Amino acid sequence: MEAVLKIFRGDATSGAFRDYTVPLDEGMVVLDAVHWVQAHQASDLACRWNCKAGRCGSCSAEVNGKPRLMCMTRMDHFPPGEPITLAPMKAFPVLKDLVCDVSWNYSVNRRIPAFKPAPPEADGTWRMQQVDIDRVQEFRKCIECFLCQDVCHVLRDHDRKDSFAGPRFLVRLAGLEMHPLDVESRGAHLKEEAGIGFCNITKCCTEVCPESIHITDNAIIPLKERVVDEFYDPLRRLWRRLRGSA
Amino acid sequence: MDHLETKTYDVLVVGAGGAGLRAAIEAVDQGVSVAVVCKSLLGKAHTVMAEGGVAAALATTDSRDGWRVHFRDTMRGGKLLNDWRMAQLLAQEAPARVRELEAWGALFDRTPDGRILQRNFGGHQYPRLAHVGDRTGLEMIRTLQDRTVQAQRIDVFMECTVARLLTDDGRISGALTYRRESGRFLLLRAKAVVLATGGIGRAYKINSNSWEYTGDGHALAYDAGADLIGMEFVQFHPTGMVWPLSVRGILVTEGVRGEGGVLKNSRGERFMFRYIPEMFRGDFADTEEEADRWVADVIAGRKAEARRPPELLTRDVVARAIAQEVREGRGSPHGGAFLDIASRRKAEDIRKKLPSMYQQFFELADVDITREPMEVFPTTHYMMGGVKVDPESQAATVPGLFAAGEVAGGLHGANRLGGNSLSDLLVFGRRAGAGAATYARAQSGEPGVETRQVDAITAELLAPFERKGSESPYAVQDALQDMMGTCVGIARTADDLQNALAALGELRARAGRVGVDGNRQYNPGWHTTLDLRNLLTVSEAVTRAALARRESRGAHTRVEHPDSDKRFGTVNVVVRRQGDAMTVVEEPIVPVPGELRDILEGKD
Numbered sequence A: 001m002e003a004v005l006k007i008f009r010g011d012a013t014s015g016a017f018r019d020y021t022v023p024l025d026e027g028m029v030v031l032d033a034v035h036w037v038q039a040h041q042a043s044d045l046a047c048r049w050n051c052k053a054g055r056c057g058s059c060s061a062e063v064n065g066k067p068r069l070m071c072m073t074r075m076d077h078f079p080p081g082e083p084i085t086l087a088p089m090k091a092f093p094v095l096k097d098l099v100c101d102v103s104w105n106y107s108v109n110r111r112i113p114a115f116k117p118a119p120p121e122a123d124g125t126w127r128m129q130q131v132d133i134d135r136v137q138e139f140r141k142c143i144e145c146f147l148c149q150d151v152c153h154v155l156r157d158h159d160r161k162d163s164f165a166g167p168r169f170l171v172r173l174a175g176l177e178m179h180p181l182d183v184e185s186r187g188a189h190l191k192e193e194a195g196i197g198f199c200n201i202t203k204c205c206t207e208v209c210p211e212s213i214h215i216t217d218n219a220i221i222p223l224k225e226r227v228v229d230e231f232y233d234p235l236r237r238l239w240r241r242l243r244g245s246a
Numbered sequence B: 001m002d003h004l005e006t007k008t009y010d011v012l013v014v015g016a017g018g019a020g021l022r023a024a025i026e027a028v029d030q031g032v033s034v035a036v037v038c039k040s041l042l043g044k045a046h047t048v049m050a051e052g053g054v055a056a057a058l059a060t061t062d063s064r065d066g067w068r069v070h071f072r073d074t075m076r077g078g079k080l081l082n083d084w085r086m087a088q089l090l091a092q093e094a095p096a097r098v099r100e101l102e103a104w105g106a107l108f109d110r111t112p113d114g115r116i117l118q119r120n121f122g123g124h125q126y127p128r129l130a131h132v133g134d135r136t137g138l139e140m141i142r143t144l145q146d147r148t149v150q151a152q153r154i155d156v157f158m159e160c161t162v163a164r165l166l167t168d169d170g171r172i173s174g175a176l177t178y179r180r181e182s183g184r185f186l187l188l189r190a191k192a193v194v195l196a197t198g199g200i201g202r203a204y205k206i207n208s209n210s211w212e213y214t215g216d217g218h219a220l221a222y223d224a225g226a227d228l229i230g231m232e233f234v235q236f237h238p239t240g241m242v243w244p245l246s247v248r249g250i251l252v253t254e255g256v257r258g259e260g261g262v263l264k265n266s267r268g269e270r271f272m273f274r275y276i277p278e279m280f281r282g283d284f285a286d287t288e289e290e291a292d293r294w295v296a297d298v299i300a301g302r303k304a305e306a307r308r309p310p311e312l313l314t315r316d317v318v319a320r321a322i323a324q325e326v327r328e329g330r331g332s333p334h335g336g337a338f339l340d341i342a343s344r345r346k347a348e349d350i351r352k353k354l355p356s357m358y359q360q361f362f363e364l365a366d367v368d369i370t371r372e373p374m375e376v377f378p379t380t381h382y383m384m385g386g387v388k389v390d391p392e393s394q395a396a397t398v399p400g401l402f403a404a405g406e407v408a409g410g411l412h413g414a415n416r417l418g419g420n421s422l423s424d425l426l427v428f429g430r431r432a433g434a435g436a437a438t439y440a441r442a443q444s445g446e447p448g449v450e451t452r453q454v455d456a457i458t459a460e461l462l463a464p465f466e467r468k469g470s471e472s473p474y475a476v477q478d479a480l481q482d483m484m485g486t487c488v489g490i491a492r493t494a495d496d497l498q499n500a501l502a503a504l505g506e507l508r509a510r511a512g513r514v515g516v517d518g519n520r521q522y523n524p525g526w527h528t529t530l531d532l533r534n535l536l537t538v539s540e541a542v543t544r545a546a547l548a549r550r551e552s553r554g555a556h557t558r559v560e561h562p563d564s565d566k567r568f569g570t571v572n573v574v575v576r577r578q579g580d581a582m583t584v585v586e587e588p589i590v591p592v593p594g595e596l597r598d599i600l601e602g603k604d
Ligand SMILES: Cc1cc2nc3c(=O)[nH]c(=O)nc-3n(C[C@H](O)[C@H](O)[C@H](O)COP(=O)(O)OP(=O)(O)OC[C@H]3O[C@@H](n4cnc5c(N)ncnc54)[C@H](O)[C@@H]3O)c2cc1C
Pocket: B014, B015, B016, B017, B018, B019, B020, B037, B038, B039, B040, B045, B046, B047, B048, B049, B050, B051, B052, B053, B054, B055, B136, B137, B160, B161, B162, B163, B196, B197, B198, B199, B208, B209, B212, B216, B217, B251, B381, B382, B404, B405, B406, B407, B418, B419, B420, B421, B422, B423, B425
């Protein structure tokens, strides 16, 4: 059994899809096929990977147009006999072949106001209940694959990287804002720097997240409510505070 | 060299895993300028893959725990070959390092009274691993990464690989690196260099490691003249995936056994009861009934009074047992052992406690671990051996060179306990950062870099482009991995090791003929070629050290010498460069002082 891969070869200035025929093995994933091409047909084919187990978020690409982790995408997921297309993420500039320049994400991260803990208890540690951290642990599952950034139309189609942090960093902000020990306030950052208003809740990000983080429902919508409360409805914010849900 | 991009720092940290990031944070806190370089993007280092947890005697889950017990477990797990001072520092300082992570935003799983929950792991007498489900490494690296980027004074160079260390009159003066993106060289001058480059797993075909793990730090240190110790001790983790081929070697966390999972052979027999070594006989359950009582206590969150199941013996013991069961014809369909948690825990508990394992098997192997057993076989996992360091400052034997984390040797002796690596990174990463900062501050003037030295190195690095097409770097790496698995694997004979040395000579010649296609931009063929040099160096070091240790101890098994030999229990095998030749010498280890010996003997 064989499969044909159509892989983007090129850089920021030019490129084209090229065909590679790869032998299939039981249980093979797309990343295995790429490695086979590297070892046998194109030793300079560029791709990123590390863990090969869906843990590190390095191997993101667009497989048949869908943002996916190549190491977690089985070859038998696709109809036999039909070619499989591999392209780099579209929302970021291509460096070479399947590798793109994701450095913008790291610069967004740098600007997020840091975690600031409340003072510890007398013994120098903190008590927290598991139920109170379950939600935040969900956000902290993020492996920074940037697939959600890739699919979000604000970044992908409108290229608003100047004013919108993207779903990945709204998840990170939610993780900080809902951290039971954190006392920093990031309302202004969310509104002005992260541009949370740009999100119009299409939920495309949630659909592609390999960690199944409920990006829109659990992170973005509650953050939007906070921003509304803080900037437009101080009374409601107070009310929420008193009820203990803010 | 005139056109070469150059930058100058006090401290250069090579590696952005737990050890490198912790070192950088400490160094910058001490007021020196710091750069971090790493082969991949930030946050993708091996540390991100750690699953089970970080070992620290916090005593939040079982109040009987304490540093003395942790020290004893670590030393016994290492078959007493550990650097005792490092083991002591690890046990004493790990709790503070874990709490510090919490102060930086990490969120560990909690006990019912709201403290850090700890889980059981092989070789640890009490539940000792602070964890976050089965993604502890991710939590740790993200916390350190955020802390690093917030400390605005640390410059991070991602996808930038150190090709050689530079020395000036016997002292470290910096490193020559290449950037993956452009293929261009970057010269980083520094007074001190901290190696935090991780392990060597890619020397073997079946391994749990990423492409980065080519023993770069070990080889860089060796080339610079530093001593390596314990290179014969390569940890084969007992439970790697075996099927399908695509996932062969990927890790199945020991957390599965910590949560009650059991090992069985094709006859349905829990074979580990037959493999309890003399040294541990009193500490492990000898009937299934007692082992089950222990699991029941643990699940209920009670202090376990029964002794622990033999599945939680140290990794060397479990790995050898699985290999023997398979060799003697009692293996699973794809040549492994069965690891069964489905029949032991409720499906929802499994999904909650081991979510990544559930997903990994479900998606990659079509196995639902809440319903059926997994198939597992040992996989190359961790390097106990490494750069010889001073236990307090992590200074190597070359002035200005420091090492921490997996690339450093000594702490784990002949076998590492699970969970002790993550605490190692924190405790000794911090110490290395402090050691390097202190050293750098004491140096007057900028380190010298010789143009001729740099020019010679860049010419050597670019040579493969001139030799188009004669040997493929991937084919040579493949052949090396096969050879190491066959000749320098779990059970070693003198003949195999001699054959390995001969084969390494041939492989080195082949590596010299490797040519690469394409240009310097993001070219994995070229990178693999450059990594080969390091892989060959560490493979030779492992082989020579394994030949020199004519006994079996911990992870090192010599077929002709199946027992431990008292004499070898008092020496380290040291690998050192002498001109172009690799030499191996035995050096006595510092004996354990009286009060610590009492702890080892249970007289504390
Ligand atoms: C699947 C898996 C699960 C594990 N689970 C656990 C666990 O539960 N508990 C535990 O204690 N341990 C565990 N371990 C072991 C532990 O994760 C590693 O030993 C540890 O993370 C190593 O950390 P480190 O900081 O030394 O290096 P790493 O995290 O590996 O980082 C090495 C860094 O060095 C960089 N580097 C390497 N060479 C160069 C070069 N030439 N130039 C520039 N940069 C370079 C790399 O890019 C990387 O950034 C596990 C390991 C694996 C593989």
